[in-house]
Amino acid sequence: MLTLDRNLLHRFGLLLVILFVGLALSLLTDxxxxxxxxxxxxxxxxxxxxxxxxxxxVLLTAGVDLSLGSVVALSGVACATFAHPGDHSVFVPxxxxxxxxAACGLVNGTLVTLGGVAPFIxxxxxxxxxxxxxxxxxxxxxxxxxxxxxxALAGDLFGIPIPVLCFAGVAAAAWxxxxxxxxxxHIYAVGGNENAxxxxxxxxxxxxxxxxxxxxxxTGLAGVVLAARITTGQPNAGQAYELDAIAAVVxxxxxxxxxxxxxxxxxxxxxxxxxxxxxLDLMGVSSYYQAVIKGVIIVGAVWLDRRxxxx
Amino acid sequence: MLRALELSKDFGGLTVLHPTSxxxxxxxxxxxxxxxxxxKSTLMKILAGLYRPNGGQVEWRERQAEFTSPHDALVAGIxxxxxxxxxxPDLTVAENITLGSEPCSAFGLIDRPAQLARAKxxxxxxxxxxxxxxxxxxxxxxxxxVVEIAKALGRQADVILxxxxxxxxSDHEIAALFRAIARLKxxxxxxxxTTHKMDEVFRLADRISVLRDGxxxxxxxxxxxxxxxxxxxxxxxxxxxxxxxxxxxxxxVLLEVTGLxxxxxxxxxxxxxxxxxxxxxxxxxxxxxxxxxxAIYGLQPASxxxxxxxxxxxxxxxxxxxxxxxxxxxxxxxxxxxxxxxIGVGQNITLSALRDFSRGPLIDHTAEAAASHTxxxxxxxxxxxxxxxxxxxxxxxxxxxxxARCLLGGPELIILDEPTRGIDIGAKAEIYAxxxxxxxxxxxxxxxxxxxxEVLSLAHRIVVLRRGSVSATLDAATTDQETVLRHAMPL
Numbered sequence: 092m093l094t095l096d097r098n099l100l101h102r103f104g105l106l107l108v109i110l111f112v113g114l115a116l117s118l119l120t121d122x123x124x125x126x127x128x129x130x131x132x133x134x135x136x137x138x139x140x141x142x143x144x145x146x147x148x149v150l151l152t153a154g155v156d157l158s159l160g161s162v163v164a165l166s167g168v169a170c171a172t173f174a175h176p177g178d179h180s181v182f183v184p185x186x187x188x189x190x191x192x193a194a195c196g197l198v199n200g201t202l203v204t205l206g207g208v209a210p211f212i213x214x215x216x217x218x219x220x221x222x223x224x225x226x227x228x229x230x231x232x233x234x235x236x237x238x239x240x241x242x243a244l245a246g247d248l249f250g251i252p253i254p255v256l257c258f259a260g261v262a263a264a265a266w267x268x269x270x271x272x273x274x275x276x277h278i279y280a281v282g283g284n285e286n287a288x289x290x291x292x293x294x295x296x297x298x299x300x301x302x303x304x305x306x307x308x309x310t311g312l313a314g315v316v317l318a319a320r321i322t323t324g325q326p327n328a329g330q331a332y333e334l335d336a337i338a339a340v341v342x343x344x345x346x347x348x349x350x351x352x353x354x355x356x357x358x359x360x361x362x363x364x365x366x367x368x369x370x371l372d373l374m375g376v377s378s379y380y381q382a383v384i385k386g387v388i389i390v391g392a393v394w395l396d397r398r399x400x401x402x
Numbered sequence: 403m404l405r406a407l408e409l410s411k412d413f414g415g416l417t418v419l420h421p422t423s424x425x426x427x428x429x430x431x432x433x434x435x436x437x438x439x440x441x442k443s444t445l446m447k448i449l450a451g452l453y454r455p456n457g458g459q460v461e462w463r464e465r466q467a468e469f470t471s472p473h474d475a476l477v478a479g480i481x482x483x484x485x486x487x488x489x490x491p492d493l494t495v496a497e498n499i500t501l502g503s504e505p506c507s508a509f510g511l512i513d514r515p516a517q518l519a520r521a522k523x524x525x526x527x528x529x530x531x532x533x534x535x536x537x538x539x540x541x542x543x544x545x546x547x548v549v550e551i552a553k554a555l556g557r558q559a560d561v562i563l564x565x566x567x568x569x570x571x572s573d574h575e576i577a578a579l580f581r582a583i584a585r586l587k588x589x590x591x592x593x594x595x596t597t598h599k600m601d602e603v604f605r606l607a608d609r610i611s612v613l614r615d616g617x618x619x620x621x622x623x624x625x626x627x628x629x630x631x632x633x634x635x636x637x638x639x640x641x642x643x644x645x646x647x648x649x650x651x652x653x654x655v656l657l658e659v660t661g662l663x664x665x666x667x668x669x670x671x672x673x674x675x676x677x678x679x680x681x682x683x684x685x686x687x688x689x690x691x692x693x694x695x696x697a698i699y700g701l702q703p704a705s706x707x708x709x710x711x712x713x714x715x716x717x718x719x720x721x722x723x724x725x726x727x728x729x730x731x732x733x734x735x736x737x738x739x740x741x742x743x744x745i746g747v748g749q750n751i752t753l754s755a756l757r758d759f760s761r762g763p764l765i766d767h768t769a770e771a772a773a774s775h776t777x778x779x780x781x782x783x784x785x786x787x788x789x790x791x792x793x794x795x796x797x798x799x800x801x802x803x804x805x806a807r808c809l810l811g812g813p814e815l816i817i818l819d820e821p822t823r824g825i826d827i828g829a830k831a832e833i834y835a836x837x838x839x840x841x842x843x844x845x846x847x848x849x850x851x852x853x854x855x856e857v858l859s860l861a862h863r864i865v866v867l868r869r870g871s872v873s874a875t876l877d878a879a880t881t882d883q884e885t886v887l888r889h890a891m892p893l
Contacts, residue, residue: 283745284743290731292726
């Protein structure tokens, strides 16, 4: 029961921080507390949210993925290339985007498992490779002229932005997967103690490959959603997206050493970063100061959390 | 004199040490005895500055001592050798031994020759020939233990706390350690010592304190106690005989190993295990016992040789293959190859056999919870709940949980590598009874153990390894410790 309570406390603590920030913003601005703004926040966090859910899998295995931002750009470019009006059905560019991301993830996973190269190095390499490929395929220019069917993905369905629905669906599926699938349990085991997991008969390589593959797939999805929203495939899109995503996951209580963490925690981390970004915008804080404030809050939140965990 | 005055400690509302007062005298070996979870390690860690007590105080040299870190205690002259080894794997032996007290030349640079000389001197005090320039991670568990002891010796401490220092050592290394302890004692150093080995206590200790369930049962001079009395104090009841009666085995061969080789660890290893039979692999540290059983379980496959299981030749490339064939193993290295520390006891237990509690790829949580509950009851694993992280349990309970994991999948052959290492006598008795029960149920047991009384009482046959080769196969009923040792010692 001890651990359950601590988890609750952790989530509760983070939730309190979010509510506190929300309360402060409601008092400081007259625009924060509105349905329109909340919808806006939800829309803004959905891409980071999808990426954070994906990278949660990788961080749980004690790995890391630094290539998220570049792979978002590459998937977006790949998607846009197949999305010119009248060329293909709308499913083709979507599939191309998803598969591009998944392929990058599987390459990362293969090099980590079979190649035995450290995840930091592998994904650092993928970060520049994917960026380079995005620039090569696009000729360095945004891939424009996308069909309305695809850009409609940035629109609403029943009054809810489709990116938000994607994020919600992805988060629910990931939560279900980690909780109920044998492979989900194996992810925790591999991250907790890889050698012990192997000795207990867990297919360690398969599990890691899956984690990187899923992360890649979701990165591809984020790329498609972003391309739809900005109506182009931008080879320079997604700069430093991986940092926001990893920050959200870590704020949510996932250990960089692996084996510990939840999707609920990740959701709260994404929400906190989203609310802070939104609030600073609303208060008209210059983006230079925003960067500093955000960094302080990220480190502060994790510091508070770890201090709490130690006591 | 080092005094514990009414020291107590809680962890998350659970009292692991009730107010306890013990005096430790300089120039004496003081043994702390008790089952796992009795509070010995906790008490030692408070004395060493690793834990802050919730109540009471430490008095050192007539003054109240406030140790807020192990460093404070070290400066005051109190060093500790931990049960869980804490080496830095990528540094050399010499760098590990002098860690935190590196000999320095002018400008604060490390004086390498002095560092090497110091390490060599301390190792020779333990009569060890480990090269000081070797990297820590190339050492065996036993050698690592020797280095940790050398490190504590090097602190010039007045009190050395030793938490099961001999758990991984061979008889030869233990003898060397005992001689070093005698020299320290003569120098006026106080030694606080925990062990689960009865013979050690009476060879070493001047005074014995017994803890049970976090309370001090009593302190007495060793001369006033005997093993039977001590066990009664530790477990609170008489333990007539910890070894159950051995039953005859069948003649039906379950496992046959022929010509197993992986140079330079072992070569041409052949033996068999029948259903209902306990076969022990005996030998000194480094004789290749763990390596041979690791090959059978697929942790480190052999380069040559055949494994025939249940009449079928097997190619075992990984533990997954072994488990699928019906071979289970509880490894020697509980922390490195056993526990998934952060997840619950229940999930640790079901990890290997999770497929049996699944529908397709999905876990059946109800079936899983029932299975872990049954296993925890059957193996008397003591935990607050199945979701308590296994890292928080005592060594004996962790070991029982790992046995429960291994047996949950219903293996035909069970490999047990040092199953009773570092666990208390109560848990040992439970494991002995379990081994007999499994043998009676027609399973084959392959046992690796460094404790000869255990090997002689439990096994039907003993395969003795010497430097990676089989030197003898003995019938346990007609052999004795001397014979086994004679075959185990290098010629």
